[in-house]
Amino acid sequence: MGEVILTMKEIDKSFPGVHALDHVNLEVRKGEVHALMGENGAGKSTLMKVLTGIYSKDSGTITFEGKEVDFHSAKEAQDAGIVIVHQELNMLGHLTVAQNIFIGREFKKGLRIDDKKMNEEAKKLFDRMNIDIDPKETMSKLTVGKQQMCEIAKAISHDAKVIVFDEPSAALTETEIDELFKIIRDLREKDLGIVYISHRMDEIKVITDRVTVMRDGSYVGTLITKDSTKDDIINMMVGRVIYEDPKTESMVPEDAPVVLKVEHLKAGHMVNDVSFELHRGEILGFSGLMGAGRTETARAIFGADQIESGDIYVNGKKVTIKSPSDAVANGIGYLSEDRKRYGIVVDKTVAENTTMACMENFMNGIFIDKKKEREIAQKYVDDLATKTPSVDQLVVNLSGGNQQKVVIAKWLTRNSDILIFDEPTRGIDVGAKSEIYKLMNQLAADGKAIIMISSEMTEILRMSDRIVVMCEGKKTGEIGIAEATQENIMNMATREIE
Amino acid sequence: MADNTVKTTVKKESFINKMGGQKFIVLLVAIALFLVFCAASPGYRKTTTFITILDFSYYIILMGIGVTFPLITAGVDLSIGTGMVCYALVGGWLIRFHDCPTGIAMLVCVLFGMAIGVLNGFLVAIMELPPFLATLCTCMITRGIGSVIVGGFGIPWPTAGADNAWYRNIFKLTDGSTIIPIGLVWMIVIVVIMSFVLNHTKIGRYTIAIGSNKEATRLSGVNVRFYHILAYVICGFFAGAASISYAAVVPTVQPGTGAGFELEAIGGAIIGGVSMSGGVGSVAGTFAGVFVIVLLKTGLPFVGLTANWQQIITGLVLIGAVLIDIIKTKREQIK
Numbered sequence: 001m002g003e004v005i006l007t008m009k010e011i012d013k014s015f016p017g018v019h020a021l022d023h024v025n026l027e028v029r030k031g032e033v034h035a036l037m038g039e040n041g042a043g044k045s046t047l048m049k050v051l052t053g054i055y056s057k058d059s060g061t062i063t064f065e066g067k068e069v070d071f072h073s074a075k076e077a078q079d080a081g082i083v084i085v086h087q088e089l090n091m092l093g094h095l096t097v098a099q100n101i102f103i104g105r106e107f108k109k110g111l112r113i114d115d116k117k118m119n120e121e122a123k124k125l126f127d128r129m130n131i132d133i134d135p136k137e138t139m140s141k142l143t144v145g146k147q148q149m150c151e152i153a154k155a156i157s158h159d160a161k162v163i164v165f166d167e168p169s170a171a172l173t174e175t176e177i178d179e180l181f182k183i184i185r186d187l188r189e190k191d192l193g194i195v196y197i198s199h200r201m202d203e204i205k206v207i208t209d210r211v212t213v214m215r216d217g218s219y220v221g222t223l224i225t226k227d228s229t230k231d232d233i234i235n236m237m238v239g240r241v242i243y244e245d246p247k248t249e250s251m252v253p254e255d256a257p258v259v260l261k262v263e264h265l266k267a268g269h270m271v272n273d274v275s276f277e278l279h280r281g282e283i284l285g286f287s288g289l290m291g292a293g294r295t296e297t298a299r300a301i302f303g304a305d306q307i308e309s310g311d312i313y314v315n316g317k318k319v320t321i322k323s324p325s326d327a328v329a330n331g332i333g334y335l336s337e338d339r340k341r342y343g344i345v346v347d348k349t350v351a352e353n354t355t356m357a358c359m360e361n362f363m364n365g366i367f368i369d370k371k372k373e374r375e376i377a378q379k380y381v382d383d384l385a386t387k388t389p390s391v392d393q394l395v396v397n398l399s400g401g402n403q404q405k406v407v408i409a410k411w412l413t414r415n416s417d418i419l420i421f422d423e424p425t426r427g428i429d430v431g432a433k434s435e436i437y438k439l440m441n442q443l444a445a446d447g448k449a450i451i452m453i454s455s456e457m458t459e460i461l462r463m464s465d466r467i468v469v470m471c472e473g474k475k476t477g478e479i480g481i482a483e484a485t486q487e488n489i490m491n492m493a494t495r496e497i498e
Numbered sequence: 499m500a501d502n503t504v505k506t507t508v509k510k511e512s513f514i515n516k517m518g519g520q521k522f523i524v525l526l527v528a529i530a531l532f533l534v535f536c537a538a539s540p541g542y543r544k545t546t547t548f549i550t551i552l553d554f555s556y557y558i559i560l561m562g563i564g565v566t567f568p569l570i571t572a573g574v575d576l577s578i579g580t581g582m583v584c585y586a587l588v589g590g591w592l593i594r595f596h597d598c599p600t601g602i603a604m605l606v607c608v609l610f611g612m613a614i615g616v617l618n619g620f621l622v623a624i625m626e627l628p629p630f631l632a633t634l635c636t637c638m639i640t641r642g643i644g645s646v647i648v649g650g651f652g653i654p655w656p657t658a659g660a661d662n663a664w665y666r667n668i669f670k671l672t673d674g675s676t677i678i679p680i681g682l683v684w685m686i687v688i689v690v691i692m693s694f695v696l697n698h699t700k701i702g703r704y705t706i707a708i709g710s711n712k713e714a715t716r717l718s719g720v721n722v723r724f725y726h727i728l729a730y731v732i733c734g735f736f737a738g739a740a741s742i743s744y745a746a747v748v749p750t751v752q753p754g755t756g757a758g759f760e761l762e763a764i765g766g767a768i769i770g771g772v773s774m775s776g777g778v779g780s781v782a783g784t785f786a787g788v789f790v791i792v793l794l795k796t797g798l799p800f801v802g803l804t805a806n807w808q809q810i811i812t813g814l815v816l817i818g819a820v821l822i823d824i825i826k827t828k829r830e831q832i833k
Contacts, residue, residue, distance in 0.1 A: 074717050074719075075717075075719040078719070090711065090713070090714035090717055090718075091711065091714060092706075092707050092710035092711050092714055092715065092777075093710055093711070093777065094706055094709070094710040094777035094778055095703070095706060095707060095710060099703065103703075103707060103715065103718040103720065104715075104718040104719040104720045105719070106700060106703065108700075111698075111699055112694075112698045112699065113698050113699060113700060113703060115698070
């Protein structure tokens with residue numbers, strides 16, 4: 001770690017009714033990877049937006065390279081050498097890699113844009129980063145991981161001195177994360193200051209030098225990563241202790257009836273001859289690498305994708321599922337990994353979202369019975385401990401964890417007995433995560449049957465009674481929780497198929 | 499296991515590549531249509547018919563090239579049809595009633611078009627009205643302005659042979675009995691120039707970038723508002739230019755007409771591979787696509803189908819073109 005390059009001191013920022021940042025401090029040194037942690041809504045993003053001029057601060061000082069600065073736009077910050085690699089990638093899918101990297105500052109030859117020179121410069125950049133991407137490739141054809149590399153290349157080409165990574169690993173596969181870390185270490189070598197925002201505790205331990213923790217808009221403290229434990233950090237984040245005990249044995253009674261039976265399911269090339277059984281009161285974990293076909297299996301069972309062949313039995317009766325409404329009628333509910341796109345209607349209220357899957361129960365003639373709707377919504381807000389000022393709140397204003405609870409309420413209102421949770425805690429912070437876990441266990445204890453698709457090994461091992469492992473569209477293994485280990489699951493997840 | 503992934507990627511690649519060559523396919527379709535009509539009807543394969551087809555294609559081609567730019571920004575310009583008629587009315591009115599030199603009147607047409615383009619751009623890029631709505635309003639406004647200015651009467655531009663009818667020579671050189679459709683040459687020159695603008699200049703690059711991801715473009719420090727407005731100004735410029743070629747082929751420019759012309763231009767652009775969702779499109783593709791529309795329009799009557807049938811068939815062709823666009827996008831998303 002070198003000298004201090006960036007200091008944010010006593011930063012204060014209020015929005016109408018919200019004290020978003022309460023005298024927050026952050027210090028970044030050259031050649032350091034500095035983690036910025038905190039639950040959703042802790043103020044991390046706001047702090048970074050203040051840093052890069054998207055929001056103006058109410059008070060406090062920002063010192064960059066020894067001088068006090070006050071940026072008024074992302075462009076100004078960028079020109080000074082502070083760049084954010086955003087969580088949602090800001091790429092232009094229809095343009096090439098090189099055109100993306102140099103957007104807004106193209107090389108020109110007379111009137112003409114000099115694409116050749118841009119390609120060469122991009123190539124040089126990639127060579128320096130030791131990554132192999134063709135600058136002439138269309139951006140949308142690259143994998144998410146590669147696209148992120150391009151974003152980083154763009155940041156570097158701006159001659160950045162401080163790079164902020166906002167949850168960079170959220171959409172990456174294991175190998176891509178390894179590559180990302182290689183590049184980050186490389187940048188550290190070159191004396192850049194890195195701010196790394198992430199929820200994943202194990203990453204923080206691997207890649208960062210120091211951790212600054214925020215909670216509810218306040219600065220909690222800064223730790224040296226190697227001198228602190230995971231629990232230290234979590235305690236600072238949530239201000240209370242969370243126990244992450246893995247399940248050691250199945251909680252399902254031996255004689256629990258089979259509520260869902262899938263036989264030789266085939267749908268597209270991602271779901272190939274998948275069979276399994278799901279018992280009442282069981283949490284069945286679906287593990288596997290990205291692209292293993294787990295989500296596709298869930299979508300096929302839910303009728304979102306066409307089933308080519310195979311049989312589905314619900315409570316022992318063979319059913320035909322051609323569309324989500326067939327699935328819903330059979331008591332199957334699906335909680336998508338992409339909540340914002342498929343799970344909730346963000347600009348509707350909690351109450352409206354709650355009754356969305358079974359409007360017909362809340363009709364009074366041709367009118368919607370608003371009173372009844374709000375009653376049931378309130379019941380689930382209470383039951384699930386959803387944090388919302390009222391059931392009339394728009395869902396868009398809730399945090400990720402609470403949005404997830406609204407989706408759960410929706411399916412419970414529908415009386416679904418089979419719930420498919422697809423990455424139930426993606427983008428949800430640690431505190432809310434354990435609440436979702438508790439809730440899932442409660443649901444299972446109440447007799448619901450749950451399929452849980454998860455890419456997080458700890459989640460699979462913590463929650464599942466039994467685990468199905470998939471690889472390349474096929475089921476490669478099934479194992480009870482008592483026998484399951486990280487190693488044998490990984491083994492099955494990467495098994496070669498003859 | 500790796501085998502499987504690689505294979506599927508390759509398969510999709512080739513499909514997309516094939517679709518990337520959409521403008522080439524469209525060109526083939528246009529040629530095939532032309533040959534079919536020629537084979538089916540002796541009346542169609544006459545030089546005079548060819549000349550007429552070309553005469554009535556220029557204004558659609560010009561509008562099509564123009565509207566390609568707003569379309570690529572993921573917008574649209576519905577005002578070009580009525581706008582074009584409005585500019586032609588104003589130009590003709592200046593020539594007829596104010597002894598305005600033809601050249602000046604033509605300049606006014608183009609400037610008027612650009613002014614409406616600025617208005618459209620302002621409404622869309624600055625006031626953030628949905629392009630469909632904003633340009634639907636200017637469509638109505640231009641139709642009204644044209645009628646108001648000329649007082650509701652049809653206006654003929656100087657007819658062939660008159661002193662100030664030189665503007666007709668821009669599109670068609672008449673030397674005794676030989677007629678040279680020189681306009682086609684200009685159209686090709688314009689296609690080449692605008693292809694260059696779209697593919698190799700900042701204007702084109704940012705037009706595509708806005709259609710691809712406007713916010714990301716803005717965050718990259720691009721003056722998004724300026725380039726977004728510019729797309730509509732380019733469109734307005736071409737609507738103005740189209741008004742001149744339109745005035746050259748119709749006996750009288752009638753106020754209150756022009757609605758529906760924009761759909762021929764937009765339809766041509768879409769057949770030519772411009773994506774309604776933005777970011778994708780080419781000037782050459784639009785050129786070929788407009789020809790498909792023009793050939794259907796001119797050819798179907800020759801094989802005994804009335805104008806009503808022509809509308810139905812053109813509509814069906816458009817559905818087909820949009821479906822191809824949707825399927826293409828879906829395939830890409832699956833990846």
